[in-house]
Amino acid sequence: MTRDYVIIGAGPAGLQLAAFLEGDGADYIVLERGGGPGTFFERLPRHRRLISVNKVHTGYDDPELRLRMDWNSLLSDDPELLFSRYSRSYFPAADDMVRYLSDFANRTGARVCYGVDVTRVSRDEAGVFTVAGGDGQTWRARRLVVATGVSLPHVPDIPGIELAERYDTFDTDPESFTGQRVLILGRGNSAFETADSLMENAAVIHLVGSGSLRLAWQTHYVGHLRAVNNNFLDSYQLKSQNALLDGRVRSVRREEDGGFRVPVAFERVDEIVRELRYDRVIVATGFRFDASLFDATCTPELMIDDRFPATTPVGESVNVPGLYFAGTIMQGPTFKRATTGFIHGFRYSVRAQYRTLRQRYHGEAWPVTEVGADPGQAADAVIGRINRTSALWQQFGVLGDVLLMAPDGTLRYAEEVPTGHVHDAVRDGDFGPVRSYGVITLEYGADHDRVNPFDVSAGRKSQQDVMGLDGRYLHPVIRWYDNGGPAGEHHVTENLENEWDSEEVHRAPLHAFLAPRLVPSAVVTS
Template sequence: MVRDYLIIGAGPAGLQLAALLEGDGLDYLVLERGSGPGTFFTTYPRHRKLISINKVNTGNTDPEINLRMDWNSLLSDDPRLLLGHYTDRYFPQADDLVRYLADFAERTGVRVEYGTDVVRISRARGVFTARDAAGRTWRARRLVVATGVSRLNVPSVPGIELAERYDTFDTDPASFTNQRVLVIGKGNSAFETADALMEKAAVIHVAGPHSVRMAWKTHFVGHLRAVNNNFLDSYQLKSQNAVLDGAVENIERTADGRYRVVFRYARTTEGLRELRYDRIVLCAGFRFDADVFDQTCRPALVIDDRFPEQTSAFESVNVPGLYFAGTLTQQRDFKRSTNGFIHGFRYGARALHRILRSRHHDTPWPSRTLAAAPEAVADAVVARVNRSSGLWQQFGFLGDVVSVDGDTARYQEEVPLDHVADGGLGPAAHRFVVDLEYGPGHDQVDPFDVGIPRVAENDAEHAADSAYLHPVVRHYRDGALAGVHHLAENLENDWDVPAVHQQPLAAFVKSCLG
C-alpha cells in the first residue's frame, strides 16, 4: 500500500498536521517511536518547567486573540483543546503538556502507529519507504519529518566525551553539593541547569564562545529567557558564579578524578587558561538526526549541519516530496521568528497543509473576496492585524495577502512571506502583503533605556521609524516591490484609530492602485 503521506513523529507538529489532514479525509499515517504522543516532553526540559507561556487570564473573550498569549495549545475548533484547561500556571510543567497532547490525539482522531522506531528511510521511483526496528515497512508518495531536533549537539572538543550530557545527567542538585561545576552552553538548557544547581554547588561557570543574548532585547524567544536568568544575578553580584566568553579547547581527567579544562577567552588578551572542575555538564543544544536517511533521499543540511535545508514550501531543497514540520522549520527563520516553538510552528504546519492541498489536491489557498475599494482593503487589513494570532506569533514570517485585479480583491491569510515572493500564489497585477515586524536594529538597543529617543505612540507621520512590533504593508505591482507603508505602533497593539491607521492606509492603497 502506498499512502499519500507519512508523518514521522507524533509531537506537537506531527499531531497538528495530522489533525488537519484528518479533517480533510486525506490518506496519511503518523509513525511515532514512543508509546504515546509528545515523547520529547516526557524527558525535556530536564527540570520540567516549560518556558512557553500559558496566560489564562487575559481579560479577553476572543479565542483568536487569546492564542497570542497561549504558546502551547495546538490549533483546533474544539474549545476544550486548550492547555489552559489543564493548568493555569504561567510557565506550565512539561507533564501537563504531555497530558494535553494525549487528549488532542484522541479527540481529533489522528491515525498514529505508536512504538514504531523508524531506522531507515529510502526513496525509489518517487515513493518513500520507512522501515522500523522490527522490520516493518510503510510507503508513501510524500514524507513529512516532524521529529524535531532529537540529537544532542556535541561540539568537536577533545575530551568532550568526559562531560555529563544534558539528556542523561543526574538532575538532583544534592549530587552537586559543594562542587565546582562547568556548564558548557549558553542557551536556556544551560542556564536552566545552572539555575537549578545554584543552591548546592560551590562554584558554577557557564561557558560558550558567544555572548549571552537576552530574549527581552532580541525578541527571539529562543535566546535566554528571564525565567532562567537568575544565574546572571549571582554572577554580577559576585556570588562565586561566572559566565565565561570563550571556547573549551580540551578536557582531561586528572589523577584525583577531577577535570582539567583548557579554555580560550574570547574578549581578553590572555591566552589559554587552565581551569579545574569536579563536574562538567554539556548543555549545547540539539540538532537534527539525518542518519535514518540513506543516500537515495538524504536531505542537504545547513547551519553547521544542525537543520535540513528547505524551500519556502518547507520542502527539502534536494529531495522532492520530502517536507518538514515543527521545530525543524526554524531553518527558514533561524533566530529571527518563532518556527522553533509550538506557538510559531502550529501556524507553519497549517501553512504546510495549505501548500500540500494546493500542490497535490487542486485546492487553492483559502481566500475570501472583497471590494477593491481602498477603504475596503484598509478595513480588512486593520481588522486582521488587530485580531490575528498567526501574524502576531509569526512576526516577519507569515503575512496576509490582498491581490487586486480589476474591481475584485482576494484576501488570503497567513502565507509564508518567502512563499509569496517565490510565486507560490501565482501572478497578480497588484498585491498587498501585510505582516507584523519590529523596526530595523531593534535588537541592538536596550529597550529599558529611557534615554533612547523613540517614536511617539500613534505617530503616523513617523511610523516607519517604529522600533516596536507594528504592521507593515508592502505593495507589489506585477511582482515587483512598488511601495511600503507602516502603521504607527501602539502600546496596547490596537491599530484601530481611524485618523492614524485606517485613513493613511486607505490613502496608500488608493495611490498604489492609481
C-alpha cells in the first residue's frame, strides 16, 4: 500500500499537519517513536518551565486576536483545544504541554502509530518513499513529511568536550552543585535556565560563548535570551561571583582531583588565553536535526552547520522532491530572524504547507476571497486583516497576505502565503491570471535589533519616522509588484496598541498608495 503522506513525528508540528489532513479525509499516517504524542516535552526543557507565553486575560473576545498572545495552542476550530484551558500560568509547565498534545491528538482523530522507531528512509526511482521501522515493518508514501524536531544535541568540536556533562542528561538537582565552581558552555535560554537554577547552591557560575550576547527584547527573536531567564545577568553585573565570559573554549581537561582545567580565549582582549578551574562543566549549546535516517537515495541537504535541513519557503527539501519538513526544523532559511522554530510560528507555516500540498497534489486552489475592483474596498480589506490577523503578527516577514489584481481590474485576497513563495506562485499561475499584486506583511523596521528600545534618545523620531517610513516597532508593510518587478512600497504608521484603524493616519495614506496601482492599464514604478 502506498499512501499519499507519511508523517514522522507526533510532536506539535506532526499533529498540526495531521489535524489538517484528517479534516480533509486525506490518506496519511503518523509514525511516532514514543508511546504517546509530544514525548519531547516529557524531558525538555530540563527545568520543566516553558518560555512560551500563555496569556489568559487579553481583554479580547476575538479568538484570532487572542492567538497573538497564545504561544502554545495549535490551530483548531475546537474551543476545547486552547492551551489556556490547561494552564493559567504565563509561563506554563512542560507537563501541561504533554497533556495538551495528548488531548489534541485524541480530539482531532489524528491517525498515529505509536512505538514505531524509524530506522531508515529511502526513495525509489519513481519518487516513492519507503520508511522502515526497527521491527521490520515498512510504510510507503508519495510524499514524506518529517516532523521530528531537533532531536540531537549540537555539541561543539572542542578537544575533551566528551568529558563534560550535557544539558539533556545532566543531574538537575541543585544540591549536587553545592559549593562548586561550574562552567556552562552556551549562552542561550537553556544555558541561562540552568544557571538560574544553580545560583542558590553553586559557589561560582560562568557562562561562556562567542560574540555579543543577544537579548530577545531587543532583537525580537524569541530564541535569544528571554527576560524570564536573565537573573544571572543581574548577579554578574552586581559582582555576585558569577560571570559571562565572551570567548571560546579551547579544550576541556580533567585534573587528577576530578576537576577540570579549561583554557578560554577571551575575545575582548585579543584572544588572550586564561586557564580556569571548575568542578563541573555542562554543555548547553542547543540541538540539531538528525539526518542519519536517510540513505543515499534521499539524503537532504543541510544548512547552518548541518543543524537544519535546507528547505524552500514551503518546507520542501531543496534537493529531494516530495520530502517536506514541518515544525522547528523548518527554521533554517529564517534562522534567528523569525518565530518558525516555535509553536506560535510554525503552526501557521504548517498551515501554509498544508495548503501548498493540497494545491500541488490534489488540485485545490489556494483559498482566496473576492474584493471587488474599488481601491477603497482594497484598503478596507487590508486594514481589516492587519488589525486582526495572528498569523502575520506571529510570523512577521515570513508570511504575507497577497492582494491580487486580475487583468480586468478585479481584486482577490489570499491569506498567509510564505513571502518567499509568492513570486513563484504568481508566475506559475497558482492564483490564476494576475496583472499586478501587493504583498502585505507585519515587520519590524530596518536595524530594529540595533536600537535599545529603552534609550529615550534613540526613541526621538523625525517627522518622517512618525509617519511610518522608518518605524522600528512592528507595523504593516505593503509592497507592490507589477510585471514581476517592484512598483512601490508603503509603511503603515506604527501604533502603540497595534490598532491601525485611524482614517487619517492609517487608511487614507494606504488608499492613496493603492489607488493609482489598481488601474489595470497603469504601470507605476515608484
